Structures are given as C-alpha cells and as structure tokens.
Amino acid sequence: MYPSASSSHFAAATMAAAAALLLLLPALSATDDWADAHATFYGDETGAETMQGACGYGNLFDQGYGLDTTALSVALFNQGWSCGGCYAVRCQGSAYCAPGGAPATVTATNLCPANYSKPSGNWCNPPLRHFDLSKPVFLRLVTDFHVGIVPVQYRRVPCARRGGVRFEMRGNRWWVAVLVFNVAGAGDVKAVAARGSRDGRWADMSRNWGQIWTNGDGREVGQGLSFRVVAGDGRAVELDSVVPQGWAFGQSFEGKGQF
Known part of the structure; x- marks a missing residue:
C-alpha cells in the first residue's frame, strides 16, 4: 500500500514554506537592496x-x-x-x-x-x-x-525557465529518489509530495540532499506518479500523471505546469 500523507501534513509544509517566504520577500523583490x-x-x-x-x-x-x-x-x-x-x-x-x-x-x-x-x-x-x-x-x-x-x-x-517543472528518477528498486529541477519563479523547492497511480494517495517526500527527494523506499516502482511541489516563495503547483507507469531509472519527465 502506498503510504498516505494527510492533507494536513502537506498543508503544514505549505504553511512552513509560506512562512519562509516572509524571509525571502526582501531578497526577491525588485528593489535595489x-x-x-x-x-x-x-x-x-x-x-x-x-x-x-x-x-x-x-x-x-x-x-x-x-x-x-x-x-x-x-x-x-x-x-x-x-x-x-x-x-x-x-x-x-x-x-x-x-x-x-x-x-x-x-x-x-x-x-x-x-x-x-x-x-x-x-x-x-x-x-x-x-x-x-x-x-x-x-x-x-x-x-x-x-x-x-x-x-x-x-x-x-526570479528564475526564468523553459517548459514545465521536471523530475528525474534515480536510485534502484529498493530505494527511489527524485531530482526536482527546472523550477521557475523562486527556483528552490521547500516541499514535495508524490501520488502513486495504483492507490491515489499523496505521500510527503523528504529532502535527502540538494534537490534530491525520497520516500525512503521503493514503493514508487511500477507506479505512475503525480507530484505536488512547494517552491521557496510558498507557491505550490500540482502536476498530474507526470511519470508513466513504465518508467525506468535515469529517465526524466516534464510536468505540464510551472511557477
């Protein structure tokens, strides 16, 4: 069973990211600071x-x-x-x-x-x-x-990017990691959740290092995947059916959405 993450968990991550936005606003503004x-x-x-x-x-x-x-x-x-x-x-x-x-x-x-x-x-x-x-x-x-x-x-x-947010599948059958990249707007990422196609439940991911995110196991193997991403400025985007069920390690996929 793909682990579920309650909406409150993801909402908490979103609120935390929004709080971080308060610290970033002066740096991201168009002032001469x-x-x-x-x-x-x-x-x-x-x-x-x-x-x-x-x-x-x-x-x-x-x-x-x-x-x-x-x-x-x-x-x-x-x-x-x-x-x-x-x-x-x-x-x-x-x-x-x-x-x-x-x-x-x-x-x-x-x-x-x-x-x-x-x-x-x-x-x-x-x-x-x-x-x-x-x-x-x-x-x-x-x-x-x-x-x-x-x-x-x-x-x-702000970052200018071409195309949608992209995801690269890494790891092995026992441990799956996802690189999140090509993020416009704030550019950095504060929270990620994934949803498997078999059970349709969202699961919060943990940042392993850099912009590598994982659930700590291989439950994503064999499932199509959707993602929700919270950027450093607190904005969130939901990208449905980004990764097809027959994905392989080393492949990257582009979501139909951007910040």
Whole structure:
C-alpha cells in the first residue's frame, strides 16, 4: 500500500514554506537592496568542472541551466535548501570590473565547501558570502580573469525557465529518489509530495540532499506518479500523471505546469 500523507501534513509544509517566504520577500523583490559578497570562478570555459555537484544536478546543459551557474559558500548554500535559486551578481568596487557593470543572473547548482583548516583566507568559510562562478560568467563581470577574486553585490531574483517543472528518477528498486529541477519563479523547492497511480494517495517526500527527494523506499516502482511541489516563495503547483507507469531509472519527465 502506498503510504498516505494527510492533507494536513502537506498543508503544514505549505504553511512552513509560506512562512519562509516572509524571509525571502526582501531578497526577491525588485528593489535595489543589494548585499555585499565576493566572487571567484572554478573550471574552464567549457564548464566541464561545473557539472554534477552538491545540489544533485547532472549535465547542466541537458537540464537547462547551461553555464549561468554558481557554487555558493556555506553561508548562502543553507545546507542545500538554496539549490535552484537564482541570483543577480554584479562586480562592484574593483578596477577589474567590466565596463557598464551589468549583472549576471546565475542559478545555484553547487556548494563551495568550507576549509576549516584555514580559518582565514578561505572565502567559502562561514559566515562569508561568496559566489564561485563558472568561468564564462566570471569573464562577463571582469576585464581580466587573472584577478582571481573581486568584490560583488548580489540579490535574489526570479528564475526564468523553459517548459514545465521536471523530475528525474534515480536510485534502484529498493530505494527511489527524485531530482526536482527546472523550477521557475523562486527556483528552490521547500516541499514535495508524490501520488502513486495504483492507490491515489499523496505521500510527503523528504529532502535527502540538494534537490534530491525520497520516500525512503521503493514503493514508487511500477507506479505512475503525480507530484505536488512547494517552491521557496510558498507557491505550490500540482502536476498530474507526470511519470508513466513504465518508467525506468535515469529517465526524466516534464510536468505540464510551472511557477
């Protein structure tokens, strides 16, 4: 029997996400409230080293993120809850800033890990706010990438995506996990529930890491699946019959809905 999750459980998750929205509203607004940080880059122009990462995404080209991405310092990463969120980042206060100062919009897809053996000189140690950008993005912000690090300003912005919210099936017959990606609007995800086609009951999912969600077992195997997703701004979307009954691990599916 597919485990049921009462409407009150999902409502509680929705209310919690809505409460989180109160904290995010200033950052997501269209004001000029920019915060200070620093930025570096990792990888080369191809972006090969930016693939995969601590958010659980895979090939960022296939998943629609491309190279407009960043790894976040521990303080911004928020244990993975920031994954999928979008930020406008602009170089500010350096002679190496590119003329015009146009910001780049990037999606959080990775973690810039702390190095506690170096309490000073490591830009990703908490409480520092830092963006480790893909090299192509860094090159848009500066006149010479050899500078290595520059002061920046940033703010949260809405994410623009093509198509619907997408889901990638991972794991094995005993343990099924779902990667939730291509989320517009807030970009990050605060709650997910799944409904199996055989019994039609909703079950809350747990965030395992990054944007990987699971029920902790393999009950989803052999069932078609629908999903309800709560984004970081508290909005929810219900996506019916996203995954067909004959799905296989490694496949991804697009819901007919978006934020």
